[in-house]
Amino acid sequence: xxxxxxxxxxxxxxxxxxxxxxxxxxxxxxxxxxxxxxxxxxxxxxxxxxxxxxxxxxxxxxxxxxxxxxxxxxxxxxxxxxxxxxxxxxxxxxxxxxxxxxxxxxxxxxxxxxxxxxxxxxxxxxxxxxxxxxxxxxxxxxxxxxxxxxxxxxxxxxxxxxxxxxxxxxxxxxxxxxxxxxxxxxxxxxxxxxxxxxxxxxxxxxxxxxxxxxxxxxxxxxxxxxxxxxxxxxxxxxxxxxxxxxxxxxxxxxxxxxxxxxxxxxxxxxxxxxxxxxxxxxxxxxxxxxxxxxxxxxxxxxx
Numbered sequence: 013x014x015x016x017x018x019x020x021x022x023x024x025x026x027x028x029x030x031x032x033x034x035x036x037x038x039x040x041x042x043x044x045x046x047x048x049x050x051x052x053x054x055x056x057x058x059x060x061x062x063x064x065x066x067x068x069x070x071x072x073x074x075x076x077x078x079x080x081x082x083x084x085x086x087x088x089x090x091x092x093x094x095x096x097x098x099x100x101x102x103x104x105x106x107x108x109x110x111x112x113x114x115x116x117x118x119x120x121x122x123x124x125x126x127x128x129x130x131x132x133x134x135x136x137x138x139x140x141x142x143x144x145x146x147x148x149x150x151x152x153x154x155x156x157x158x159x160x161x162x163x164x165x166x167x168x169x170x171x172x173x174x175x176x177x178x179x180x181x182x183x184x185x186x187x188x189x190x191x192x193x194x195x196x197x198x199x200x201x202x203x204x205x206x207x208x209x210x211x212x213x214x215x216x217x218x219x220x221x222x223x224x225x226x227x228x229x230x231x232x233x234x235x236x237x238x239x240x241x242x243x244x245x246x247x248x249x250x251x252x253x254x255x256x257x258x259x260x261x262x263x264x265x266x267x268x269x270x271x272x273x274x275x276x277x278x279x280x281x282x283x284x285x286x287x288x289x290x291x292x293x294x295x296x297x298x299x300x301x302x303x304x305x306x307x308x309x310x311x312x313x314x315x
Contacts (some may be wrong), residue, residue, distance in 0.1 A: 027222060034218055037172055042204055044166070044173050045180050046107045049098060051156065052148065054110040054117045055124060056089040062121075080137050083130070087141050088148045088191060095199040109169070119161050127155045141193050149188040157181040175281075213262075221250075221257045228253040231260075232293050247282045248290060255294055259301060263308050267298055 063084065066076040083089075092098060101107075110117050124130050133147045156162065166173050183202065192198055205211040221228065232252050255274040258265050271294050278287040301307040 027219065030222075031215065031218060034214070038204055038214070040170060040172065041176050041180065042101075042201075043105055043107060044170075044176055045184065046098075046102050046105055046201070047109050047166070048157075048180060048184055049092065050102055050107055050110060051117065051120065051162075052089060052152070053092050053098075054114070055121055056084055056086070056093065058114070058117050058121050060084050080134055082134055082137050082139055085139050086148060087139055087144045087193060088188065089144075091191065091193065091198055097201045098199055101201045113165065116162060116165050120156060120159060123155055123159055124151060127151070129154060145188065145191060149185060152181075152188055153185050157185070217254065217257060217262070220261050221254050224257065224261075225253065228256050231256045231297065245282055245286065248278065248286050251278055251282065251286075251290055252293060255290075256297065259297065259307065267307065271295075271298075 063079050063081070066072060066079070069076060129147065129150050133143070163177070166177060187199070187202075205214070229249065251274050255270050258270040259267065271291070274294070275287045275291055278290050298307070
């Protein structure tokens with residue numbers, strides 16, 4: 013959707029160029045994911061370095077000589093550090109942001125150590141996997157993900173990530189809460205596409221929506237008699253075109269799946285009333301398509 017919107021905003025008709033940008037943007041989402049997860053690893057490494065330096069001080073305090081190592085012994089952080097899939101993905105994508113910008117890790121570490129979550133966690137010295145997992149998941153959601161300095165860095169690094177950050181953070185939070193102590197491969201890096209069909213669908217939906225722009229627009233113009241078509245938000249028209257494209261040109265996708273998906277997109281990206289407006293249009297279109305036999309959905313239960 014963002015790619016189609018950008019294409020409209022730039023008044024571009026270079027389909028090949030915009031398609032390459034679309035897939036490049038999807039690849040960048042994976043980089044964002046790896047940067048956020050690797051921040052957890054680097055937080056532990058930074059704290060290890062801090063503890064080692066403190067112990068070597070000439071006038072080290074008793075607490076510095078015998079520190080509480082619960083944070084650096086956190087089993088989830090160690091699991092991430094030792095994860096083969098994560099290490100391979102970081103190396104393949106050349107993710108070294110925190111090596112080049114370690115000041116942000118120090119900022120994050122300070123925020124972590126001044127948080128109530130950290131203070132409560134460090135009241136004891138013993139580690140259990142269940143407590144370690146809950147602590148890291150809560151820490152990520154409540155301290156790391158919402159950190160303003162981190163957000164500013166990510167926004168400056170790649171502006172297109174602004175819309176992707178919440179999605180990526182939600183995925184990581186879910187993974188952290190479900191992570192299990194099953195060895196070096198316990199943590200997996202999600203694939204961008206389930207299979208080649210999934211990637212083909214992204215390409216086909218983009219192409220068919222762009223190439224059938226006028227045809228798709230005509231489908232809903234008559235269904236908005238109380239609306240000036242020029243006043244309909246551009247995001248809403250794109251959402252409608254993509255949904256109609258799925259109705260008419262993707263027989264394997266159930267109607268309900270399409271409607272639910274685009275209503276969620278409308279709630280996230282458009283105006284407060286957009287989802288109600290779009291739901292009404294799509295509902296009327298489906299009734300029309302069914303009565304005129306224009307819906308051709310293959311498979312059981314796809315209507």
